[in-house]
Amino acid sequence: MSTAIADLHETPADLGVNYLNANYGIRSWLLTKDHKRIGLLYLATITLMFFVGGTAAVLMRLHLIEPQGALFEPETYNKLFSTHGIIMVFFFLVPSIPATLGNFLIPLMIGARDVAFPKLNLMSWYIFITGCGFALYATLSGGVDTGWTFYPPYSSSFSHTHVVAVALGVFIAGFSSILTGLNFIVTIHKMRAPGMTWFRLPLFIWALYATSLIFVLGTPVIAITLFLLGLERILHVGIFDPAVGGDPLLFQHLFWFYSHPAVYIMILPGMGVISELITAFSRKKIFGYTFVAFSSLAIAIISFVVWGHHMFVTGQSIYAGLVFSVLSFLVAIPSAIKVFNWTATLYKGSISYEAPMLYALGFIGLFTIGGLTGLFLASLATDVHLNGTYFIVAHFHYIMVGGAVMAYMGGIHFWWPKITGRLYPDYWARVAAALIFIGFNLTFFPQFVLGYLGMPRRYAVYPAEFQVLNVMSSAGASILGIGYVIPLIYLTWSMRYGRAAGPNPWRAKGLEWTIPSPPPTENFEEIPIVTEEAYNYPTSGVASV
Amino acid sequence: MSELAAHSAHPPGFAHQFETVAQQREAGKLGMWVFLVTEILFFGGMFTAYTVYRSLHLQAFITGSHLLEVKFGATNTAVLIVSSLTMAMAIRSAQTGKRKGQTIWWLILTMLLGATFLFLKFRFEWYHDYVDGIVPGVSWSYHGPYAPGAELFMCFYFFMTGLHALHMIVGIGILTVLTVMTARNKFSPQYYAPLEISGLYWHFVDIVWIFLFPLLYLIGGRYPGS
Amino acid sequence: MSEASGHSSGSEHVVPVSTYVGVFLALIGLTALTTGVAYIDLGRWNTVAALAIAVIKMLLVVLFFMHVKYSTGLTRIAILAGFFWLLIMITLTLSDELTRGWEIVSHGWSVMIPVVLRLL
Numbered sequence: 001m002s003t004a005i006a007d008l009h010e011t012p013a014d015l016g017v018n019y020l021n022a023n024y025g026i027r028s029w030l031l032t033k034d035h036k037r038i039g040l041l042y043l044a045t046i047t048l049m050f051f052v053g054g055t056a057a058v059l060m061r062l063h064l065i066e067p068q069g070a071l072f073e074p075e076t077y078n079k080l081f082s083t084h085g086i087i088m089v090f091f092f093l094v095p096s097i098p099a100t101l102g103n104f105l106i107p108l109m110i111g112a113r114d115v116a117f118p119k120l121n122l123m124s125w126y127i128f129i130t131g132c133g134f135a136l137y138a139t140l141s142g143g144v145d146t147g148w149t150f151y152p153p154y155s156s157s158f159s160h161t162h163v164v165a166v167a168l169g170v171f172i173a174g175f176s177s178i179l180t181g182l183n184f185i186v187t188i189h190k191m192r193a194p195g196m197t198w199f200r201l202p203l204f205i206w207a208l209y210a211t212s213l214i215f216v217l218g219t220p221v222i223a224i225t226l227f228l229l230g231l232e233r234i235l236h237v238g239i240f241d242p243a244v245g246g247d248p249l250l251f252q253h254l255f256w257f258y259s260h261p262a263v264y265i266m267i268l269p270g271m272g273v274i275s276e277l278i279t280a281f282s283r284k285k286i287f288g289y290t291f292v293a294f295s296s297l298a299i300a301i302i303s304f305v306v307w308g309h310h311m312f313v314t315g316q317s318i319y320a321g322l323v324f325s326v327l328s329f330l331v332a333i334p335s336a337i338k339v340f341n342w343t344a345t346l347y348k349g350s351i352s353y354e355a356p357m358l359y360a361l362g363f364i365g366l367f368t369i370g371g372l373t374g375l376f377l378a379s380l381a382t383d384v385h386l387n388g389t390y391f392i393v394a395h396f397h398y399i400m401v402g403g404a405v406m407a408y409m410g411g412i413h414f415w416w417p418k419i420t421g422r423l424y425p426d427y428w429a430r431v432a433a434a435l436i437f438i439g440f441n442l443t444f445f446p447q448f449v450l451g452y453l454g455m456p457r458r459y460a461v462y463p464a465e466f467q468v469l470n471v472m473s474s475a476g477a478s479i480l481g482i483g484y485v486i487p488l489i490y491l492t493w494s495m496r497y498g499r500a501a502g503p504n505p506w507r508a509k510g511l512e513w514t515i516p517s518p519p520p521t522e523n524f525e526e527i528p529i530v531t532e533e534a535y536n537y538p539t540s541g542v543a544s545v
Numbered sequence: 546m547s548e549l550a551a552h553s554a555h556p557p558g559f560a561h562q563f564e565t566v567a568q569q570r571e572a573g574k575l576g577m578w579v580f581l582v583t584e585i586l587f588f589g590g591m592f593t594a595y596t597v598y599r600s601l602h603l604q605a606f607i608t609g610s611h612l613l614e615v616k617f618g619a620t621n622t623a624v625l626i627v628s629s630l631t632m633a634m635a636i637r638s639a640q641t642g643k644r645k646g647q648t649i650w651w652l653i654l655t656m657l658l659g660a661t662f663l664f665l666k667f668r669f670e671w672y673h674d675y676v677d678g679i680v681p682g683v684s685w686s687y688h689g690p691y692a693p694g695a696e697l698f699m700c701f702y703f704f705m706t707g708l709h710a711l712h713m714i715v716g717i718g719i720l721t722v723l724t725v726m727t728a729r730n731k732f733s734p735q736y737y738a739p740l741e742i743s744g745l746y747w748h749f750v751d752i753v754w755i756f757l758f759p760l761l762y763l764i765g766g767r768y769p770g771s
Numbered sequence: 772m773s774e775a776s777g778h779s780s781g782s783e784h785v786v787p788v789s790t791y792v793g794v795f796l797a798l799i800g801l802t803a804l805t806t807g808v809a810y811i812d813l814g815r816w817n818t819v820a821a822l823a824i825a826v827i828k829m830l831l832v833v834l835f836f837m838h839v840k841y842s843t844g845l846t847r848i849a850i851l852a853g854f855f856w857l858l859i860m861i862t863l864t865l866s867d868e869l870t871r872g873w874e875i876v877s878h879g880w881s882v883m884i885p886v887v888l889r890l891l
Binding site for chain 1: 845853866
């Protein structure tokens with residue numbers, strides 16, 4: 001079995017002059033224009049938001065160990081699941097990989113000194129934390145109980161919670177992601193190094209480009225939708241009120257026009273990471289590069305014409321439902337193409353099982369399950385039975401947690417040496433990855449069964465016969481929680497005590513691995529001239545450098 | 546070319562993440578166009594809602610539309626078209642190396658026209674609507690035919706023209722900054738990208754109004770019996 | 772330096788003043804036209820006319836004032852994408868809003884009859 005980590009002697013932790021130590025002081029961080037520092041600012045913020053959203057989840061699962069609810073009044077439970085959804089979707093998953101790994105890596109991977117608009121990049125972060133501020137303020141002063149979907153008329157006319165404050169937080173954070181997407185699109189179009197043609201780009205870049213298209217085309221719509229909702233709530237006018245000719249379903253159309261593509265914002269970057277991890281830890285070029293690249297674009301495009309599958313049982317026209325159902329089956333195809341290509345890449349590869357690869361392999365399995373269960377939901381007839389149940393909850397958690405979060409963890413571990421110049425202890429990383437995998441499946445697989453048996457979602461109580469499965473799920477959640485805390489410990493530890501990583505500890509291909517770890521502020525002494533295809537690993541079959 | 550020589554040869558406004566001035570200019574323009582695409586979708590959300598409700602409640606929307614005065618809408622349309630001309634002339638003036646006074650003059654004209662637009666809208670339209678009791682949520686006393694639907698229409702009138710006016714105010718702010726920059730000799734035929742990019746924004750705001758005018762003021766026609 | 776003929780030492784295309792003035796006059800004329808047509812009874816064609824004129828005005832501004840006539844393909848793709856996505860949003864939303872009241876007619880392929888009839 002070959003290992004990907006180069007055998008390092010004890011190197012003194014002299015990491016040279018790099019982007020981390022080039023300037024000191026809080027002003028040099030808060031006024032930075034360096035994409036790498038901005039990526040770290042985002043990393044800190046979204047880690048905080050992850051644990052806030054995660055706390056809500058822990059409280060929910062503790063409450064649900066008893067059929068009549070163990071801890072909270074139903075009104076409080078409603079606030080918990082709403083907070084969990086809003087924070088996790090808008091303030092963790094949507095920005096996670098793009099704003100942290102994307103910001104850090106895109107210029108490095110394409111051979112540029114920074115993104116196209118560094119000051120705009122910093123402003124994006126300030127806008128983001130402003131949005132976070134509103135959301136946290138609203139959460140701490142009582143939260144909202146509308147669900148992350150904010151459906152009127154409850155959210156506009158009947159809820160007595162801080163709907164406007166939270167909606168404002170989401171609105172503001174949306175602008176942050178619009179500007180990030182804009183920055184990435186221009187950067188990728190205009191700032192590639194000489195020789196870095198579109199089809200030599202790492203697939204991570206293709207994935208982030210596709211994600212940025214969704215940022216730019218979709219996010220403005222949820223912004224205007226929340227704006228209209230806020231106006232309805234504040235002015236007591238009936239934009240979505242049937243009494244004056246309004247239509248609550250119009251809100252849902254406008255809301256899901258963004259929020260469905262948003263789920264692809266959340267998974268596409270993860271898929272980009274997986275392409276990088278699978279190739280590096282199989283030491284093999286990707287199978288079907290062109291297919292994987294175009295499948296990212298296809299996902300981004302098709303994602304915009306399927307949103308009605310969230311509305312099959314709302315009273316939407318059956319004819320529209322038919323159209324959305326067919327299109328929803330279509331959107332599975334490019335995702336499947338990726339899974340086939342990753343699998344084919346593994347075949348006859350020189351595989352090693354460091355932590356990033358464990359996350360990548362876990363992703364492939366769990367994302368496949370999540371994606372396949374989506375087909376049951378795309379089918380009108382079965383969705384009638386499964387909608388509003390825990391089946392849906394399990395489906396999207398398999399993709400978002402089993403998929404996106406695992407890809408995020410894999411990516412953080414893979415590029416950690418580049419970002420910090422330090423190695424983390426891989427033993428503990430693999431322990432954490434295993435705990436996360438086991439905890440995740442124990443948490444969410446029972447929920448497929450629960451949903452199929454008819455347990456509704458967003459309910460604070462449930463029939464007693466579902467208790468065993470609920471307790472299993474809550475037990476799994478505690479293991480999952482421990483699994484997430486462990487990396488926090490050893491990654492922090494490694495920042496000070498980790499061994500020096502050197503430029504390319506994984507002996508991986510890619511421009512980011514040709515520069516020192518951590519990189520200097522200007523990234524490249526000289527802008528490289530690219531002559532190689534991506535993932536140009538030697539194909540001799542013998543383990544070589 | 547050595548690093549030092551290259552640096553001293555850089556024109557004003559050059560940003561160092563770029564390799565060439567041309568690259569910077571192209572990136573800037575693409576960036577603004579991508580932003581305008583987001584604005585298409587932003588306003589587009591409200592245009593979608595408007596389209597849905599107009600399809601479902603045409604008579605109510607006609608009734609509401611007839612509460613508006615065409616002369617103000619038409620005049621404001623003309624005002625914005627003139628302002629687009631003056632904006633284009635301002636950019637051209639910098640592009641062809643005219644004295645900065647000329648560029649400033651065109652910019653100030655553009656701002657004045659924008660301010661005229663806002664003055665006509667707020668003082669003569671919105672204020673009168675408030676007095677007449679056709680401002681939903683604030684002052685509503687219309688009880689004629691199709692009153693609920695007319696109120697829905699007027700919501701869209703105020704939200705859409707309000708959002709548009711907000712963009713105009715931002716635009717005037719941007720033009721103010723540009724005027725100061727021009728006065729400080731920042732622009733030349735080699736570097737006038739901020740003017741060009743801001744011009745794109747200004748023209749976009751004009752285009753939004755080009756659609757708002759017929760869609761809000763001319764629904765169902767204004768002929769006798771409509 | 773240069774005058775009305777417009778030579779720039781940059782590489783950007785300089786649009787003649789006459790073009791700008793011509794576009795301006797066309798825009799004003801079209802505004803007058805759309806306003807005037809509203810006072811004529813054309814039934815449902817009033818809306819079509821108003822939208823058509825608005826689209827022409829938009830094209831004039833986009834092509835000439837915003838220089839898209841002299842711009843790269845990438846700019847044009849971006850603009851087209853924006854409008855196309857707006858079209859997707861409007862069309863698919865209307866596909867629900869306008870068809871809710873449709874009755875389901877008998878079985879089999881004759882279900883398509885009301886669909887086809889409504890489209891004609």
